[in-house]
Amino acid sequence: xxxxxxxxxxxxxxxxxxxxxxxxxxxxxxxxxxxxxxxxxxxxxxxxxxxxxxxxxxxxxxxxxxxxxxxxxxxxxxxxxxxxxxxxxxxxxxxxxxxxxxxxxxxxxxxxxxxxxxxxxxxxxxxxxxxxxxxxxxxxxxxxxxxxxxxxxxxxxxxxxxxxxxxxxxxxxxxxxxxxxxxxxxxxxxxxxxxxxxxxxxxxxxxxxxxxxxxxxxxxxxxxxxxxxxxxxxxxxxxxxxxxxxxxxxxxxxxxxxxxxxxxxxxxxxxxxxxxxxxxxxxxxxxxxxxxxxxxxxxxxxxxxxxxxxxxxxxxxxxxxxxxx
Numbered sequence: 001x002x003x004x005x006x007x008x009x010x011x012x013x014x015x016x017x018x019x020x021x022x023x024x025x026x027x028x029x030x031x032x033x034x035x036x037x038x039x040x041x042x043x044x045x046x047x048x049x050x051x052x053x054x055x056x057x058x059x060x061x062x063x064x065x066x067x068x069x070x071x072x073x074x075x076x077x078x079x080x081x082x083x084x085x086x087x088x089x090x091x092x093x094x095x096x097x098x099x100x101x102x103x104x105x106x107x108x109x110x111x112x113x114x115x116x117x118x119x120x121x122x123x124x125x126x127x128x129x130x131x132x133x134x135x136x137x138x139x140x141x142x143x144x145x146x147x148x149x150x151x152x153x154x155x156x157x158x159x160x161x162x163x164x165x166x167x168x169x170x171x172x173x174x175x176x177x178x179x180x181x182x183x184x185x186x187x188x189x190x191x192x193x194x195x196x197x198x199x200x201x202x203x204x205x206x207x208x209x210x211x212x213x214x215x216x217x218x219x220x221x222x223x224x225x226x227x228x229x230x231x232x233x234x235x236x237x238x239x240x241x242x243x244x245x246x247x248x249x250x251x252x253x254x255x256x257x258x259x260x261x262x263x264x265x266x267x268x269x270x271x272x273x274x275x276x277x278x279x280x281x282x283x284x285x286x287x288x289x290x291x292x293x294x295x296x297x298x299x300x301x302x303x304x305x306x307x308x309x310x311x312x313x314x315x316x317x318x319x320x321x322x323x324x325x
């Protein structure tokens with residue numbers, strides 16, 4: 001039985017607890033949270049012991065799930081890693097690039113399993129295309145949210161856009177060539193809305209818009225590649241594929257169009273979106289990586305790379321110039 005401890009049981013931490021309780025082969029040893037009211041509520045609701053000392057909790061576990069605010073990620077991850085415990089940490093990996101690099105170094109030296117909570121990798125709408133050959137040359141992203149004071153200790157880049165940065169970096173197998181960005185803080189001291197253009201060495205261009213001051217919610221990525229278009233709606237869990245091909249499946253809707261080079265068949269499909277709880281799925285994958293000694297799906301290096309791009313974006317917003325790296 002894998003012994004798990006949770007550090008931070010606020011809004012998202014409670015979701016983690018709910019899912020850990022449903023995952024086979026796992027025992028929740030307890031939790032640590034410095035806020036008395038939250039801790040009392042969680043202890044009563046989940047019938048779990050509250051540890052007043054985080055070190056004691058870490059010592060009692062095989063793995064630690066860090067769902068504390070970003071500025072506490074480093075201290076809890078470092079303690080757990082140095083005690084030889086496996087770590088799951090919510091995104092972003094750390095508060096600063098220096099902290100992120102240190103954690104990657106600690107993980108490499110320790111050999112423990114480490115996973116970063118980029119939950120959109122496990123969104124069923126994204127899982128629906130996991131077997132597709134993806135080679136997009138243009139990517140359009142919109143992630144819009146209504147204002148919520150929770151999470152505003154970091155910019156919209158590290159709060160929302162980092163999800164899409166991670167997804168894009170997992171799809172585009174090429175180095176970043178240049179970044180341009182603009183953003184503005186409307187409700188907070190950090191950017192609340194931003195538009196970013198990322199160019200890759202292979203010619204792919206990604207255009208991302210993130211806002212946490214919108215009137216409506218939207219979480220969509222559109223991928224354009226040779227002969228096909230893929231639309232992924234993370235919010236409504238829907239995926240659509242439009243291809244310039246003869247449909248292989250008779251259930252796929254298709255129609256012909258005339259083009260300057262002759263008749264083409266447009267095939268439209270909505271692949272089956274699996275019934276998946278994304279948070280539960282990512283935690284199960286973390287469990288499996290530990291038990292089977294396999295690589296985590298979203299590694300510490302993935303977390304570092306996404307943070308690196310996010311911080312480059314913040315730097316560009318600060319001076320609104322394009323630099324090449």
